[in-house]
Amino acid sequence: MKKLLYILIGLVLLVVVAIGAIVAFINPNDFKPMIADEVKKATGRELVIDGDISWRFWPSLGLSVERLAFKNPEGFAEPDMLKLSKAELSVAVIPLLSDTLDIGLVSLHGAHVFIQTLPNGVSNLDGLSGEQNTETTSSENKTQPTPGASVPADEPAKAWAISIGGLELLDASATVRDDKTHTSSEISSLNLTIGKLETGIWVPIEFDVVGKQDALAFISKGNAEAMIDKEIMKSQLRTLALEASANDASTQLESFTLNADRLGLAIPMVFDFAAKGKSNDMSFDAKGKATLEVDEAISLITAKALELNATVAGKSLPRPEMKISMSGDLAFDNKAQKLSLENLKAAVDELNFDGKASVALAGIPAIRFDVHSPKINLDTFPGGNTTAAEDKPAASGGSQGGAAEKPAEKKPLSDVEPDLSALEGLDIAGKITIDDFVANNVEVRDVIANFAVNRGKVDVKQFDAKLYGGTINVKGKLDATVSPARYQVKKGIRNVNVQPLLLAAAGQDMLAGKGSIDANVSGVGLSEKRLRTGITGTIAINFADGAINGVNIPEMIREAKATLKGQRAEYVEETRKTDFSALTATFNLGKGIASTRNMKMEAPALRVRSEGQTNLVKEDLDFEVFVSVVGTSKGQGGRDIDELKDVTIPVKIDGTWTAPSYNLDVKALLTSNKVLEEKARKEAERGLKKLLGDKAGDGKVKEATDKLLKGLFN
Template identity: 20%
Template sequence: MKAFGKILGLFILGLLLIIVALGFALTHLFDPNDYKDEIRKLVRDRAHVELTLNGDIGWSLFPWLGLELHDASVATLTEPSKPFADLQMLGLSVRVLPLLRKEVQMSDVRVEGLNLMLTRDENGHGNWEDIGKVPAAAANPAQPPVAQTSPDTAPDAAAAKPDKAWQPLKLDIDSLTVNNARIDFNDVQKARQFTAESIQLSTGPVHNATDIPVKLTAFLSTNQPVIRTKTELTGKLRFDRALKRYQFDDMRFSGEAAGDPLQGKTLTFSAQGQLLADLSANVAEWTNLKFSANQLRALGELHVRDLDKAPQLSGGISIAQFNLREFLDSVGQTAPTLGDNSLTRLEMVSRIAATQNSVSLDDLTLRLDDSTFTGRVAVDDFAKQSLRLKLKADTFDADRYRPPQSEQAKAAGAARKTEVQGNEAEAMAASGTSPLPNQPTQVAWSDTKLLPLERMRKLDVDADLNFGKLTVEKLAIQNAALKTSALDGIITVDSLRGDLYNGNFEVKGNLDVRPEVPLASVQTHIAKVPVERFIQSQGTTPPLRGLLNLNSDVTAKGNSEKALVESLNGTASFALNDGVLVNANLEQQLCRGISVLNRKTLSGDPRGKDTPFQQLNGNLTFRNGVASNPDLKVRTPGLTVNGDGDIDLRVLGMNYRVGVIIEGDKSDMPDPACEVNPRFVGIEWPILCRGPLELGAKACRLDNEGLGKVAAKLATDRIGDKIDEKLGDKVSPELKDAIKGLFKR
């Protein structure tokens, strides 16, 4: 037995020596470079690509099947002279015996200088689409087509063989290294180019269901727009081909970008997390997501399902507080032309859901500057830009986000202010002895375009907004609510309501932006709102105070303040309760007129600088920016005022004729010179008001011409009284009337 074992051992040793000798002979006596033409023909016939081998082929046989290719290129048979890929060197080696068990065991795989050139021509055809295809011109018409065997015509023997389940190859690679690779994509049709260059890829051992360290770096660039990006990707890749499960743990993708859109600035970005794709379950996810871009920092997680159908994304995202204005500047973008103190603080937390056609932010909490919004924002259809908003805010100052006033508007405002100040200096409202101020001529409104009509015509919006406190035009609105919609060029305000300084208001209307000149229709209801707040919001001193009640229905057209005011038409009714004319003592001016009639001098100073009134009401008719008010009614203690005039909203000017009916001096100690004679009761004393609306009662004067008529009437009445006194019942009433008529003018 010992001798047999020794002989068997010597036999095996001899066999191994023979195998090694054969391998040495094949690798040293057989040179594959002598068969380049045969290799090219084999590749052309089987793989249907054109292989060019300009360098040497190195190889080994056993125990590693090794191969090295140098200076090789591959082209399609359609364009064999235009390679779509070339490389400087490809080196790999595979163990021979594991191949028999469908196992691929490789040593280090190295790729040097790979260039991949992809082109889409002017017809939209890509050169990669011809890979593996035989050109029609290359087909041999004399050769009959190869008959295709279908399952129905297959031989019985073949049909009897049972199908074997597909078994994936088992990969076992010590490492993979790619150095200095480059990918070029050129779209001739769209004149776009994309380049990935200086690609460096290195991995650890590549095994199924094990962690594989990966590092990839590259420089990316595009020409539309011109952007160049330095990138690095690291992590641990794990795959299970049988389960179709792929993971990328501890992933970090980072880099820097520069180019035309960044206007000379640099964007530094980073994305981290754990990636998973389970193709058997058709799901994918990105957990422990961390993202940064300059000052911007975000956390979250994303999940995708139905990868094989219509993918649906869900997850959550949290953006830490950052200065949006500074961030935009850091990436070369100009912040919107809003107030200087806006967009300085922004942070957000939300759930996110998306499909190929929609996206929504649910359970949203958005903090913008000093405001906090909660609710939902969604785009239901990207193609139609269907925006849906349901938000609630604690406080929001809309004035903070208004664009600065244009230079033209500033110039117009300055000119008008100068005009008003000049009139006010001449008014001397307290004494009332100066002439009436001139009617203003400067336009009070800007002709700057207000609305982006083209964008608004495409709007599809449904919004429901609520504010604890909303500031608009310096008006602090409590419990404000807005419900509005926009579709097919028509913007509808279903309701805009709120509480305003212990009063309330509601506005409804619509805006039709389909025509070149947009059309607006507005209905307004205001109840018990302090009117001085409206006037203060325009930056002027209120000439009166009181609680305003207003109902209006107006229309206008245009795309600027000036055009809208000049085309204003409609009706309104108003009432002002518990009002006060500020810095204007109308009673004192009337006393001066009465003292003239009494031929006495006022003995005391005015008792107050304001004129209170218990009610002010009337109706307005708007015609092309001019409001006609034929029935102004004002009631103050002891006085009733009737007014008839116009307010020219185009220049914020007024022109009124006011009649004051004296009901009697109600004070405890009346001025003797102003003591009302019983014959003055019921007389309508005339007053004219003309000038800038801001002056209020300062622009009012006693109507001397009308006062003369009043004096004549009083004289006539006094003569009539004397006639009655003298004649008594001595003559008939007809004769007394005839005698009185002789004294009437």
């Protein structure tokens, strides 16, 4: 036993002495030309070692090299692709006896990597594979068997166990520059420490980095533990902690933190993050967490129980400060390039949403969604309610029996078409349901909107809602692929309480009753002016059991009756409104005009028909209303006007939309009713004779009075 021990000690001493002799008598710098030649053969590039290559002997055999540079070809911005100030590594001597390569800490000092792509697409990485050179070298180095010599059978080589004590990058840097896309990334300082690189054990990692991505400067540091598996894709990280900050001219990321319990394939990874900073004039403070999992094929990535809570503030927002939250389950199919979001719950202040959505990323992103909200009230946001109380017109709207009020000076309508080019890059389709929606004081319930935007074409397949006791249904299409854009709309409104709708929308109550409207219109152009001049089609209205406020037709009839008798109507204080049981009309739209020839109204003891038009650009009114007394009028105003039964009374409506006027057309009244005209003529003649006395029979006076009467009644 002692002899065996002596033999082993002797062998060790022999190895030590042999290595010592190698270190003492062999100068590694003599190998510089050979190393450079081999690199030149393999890569076609030059390797320059300006510094010394030094041995290190005890307790481990090691080498260090200084000022090493791997050159770039001609034509690149920097001469070196890789350069090192100093590199060191060591190999334990004793383990070599047992086929174990035990490399100690590998230290790289001042490493700098420069990668560049030229405007023509050529990169300094091109040609480094060395496949052709490798084949040539292999062919040249094949050992030819000596003629007649026997070739020994291949024996499997014994596998060496290799371990590395660690890797250390000190003050490293890198530049990646792409002159073709005019982008650049730069790491000005990188320090990285990795513990013993051995499979199956957890190894500590620490790093800090300072760099810049184009104009965005960033700083980051972190630590984790890594376990390297023999199958590299099964390697893992745990206890990851990352901190970062970044800034450029418009963005300041004050802080970003990321923590994860574990990172790897086919395992659940729980992580949380936080970010705080400012972008342009908006500040943000966000936090979130999720459980992430990536399958082994990296084909499916899921994030379950995703939560995000943020506070944003800025002048460009609807409110000075807003709170945003979101939760749900997210999945990304890498093969299909599709992102899906299920169990979505989101909130912006008091606005709440739930539903699902998906995005297919191949080509133009295809977005599909099904979203629901219990209530959206846009009037709670600044600027949401444009119908301010101080801007509302008078509720009664209009004047009776006088000149129209002078309307406020209007700004000319804009003929600038909106820019819809963004629609050409969209592929969106989905459904939105809202239980309660409020905008500009108008309240709509049970909204269902189903629409699609496909490369510039918008299709509103369904818009259904409940509106003030009635329903609304809309379908429409918009083609923004042509200029100006073209549209067509079909709208059906049924049994809506008109008065509360008008009060909410415009602050006016000029019309009351149950209203139904059918519209079938199309047009060219979406500017303010073209929306009025380019629209064509029809709008049919049907109102029942209502009233026209601001005009009292029975009162006008009494005035007409008094006029015929040469008297003044007795004043009775009454509400200016005319009740009706039915009001119908069909408006034809075209060339900026809305006209009708069949407006009809049925009221107690009255029948009203109207024809006329309104200019959609000038917003003026030009309507003739013909009122017929068909029976007793007792009941509205308490006045009996049966004497005018079967007499048609014309009313002129002119003025503007905001200041209409209603006037009794006495001349038309008399000329359209011969009996009344004759009676009025006689009354006028009697009045003139009484006024002129003896001069009434004079020829010239008689001629003058005849012309006057003719002018009154013709």
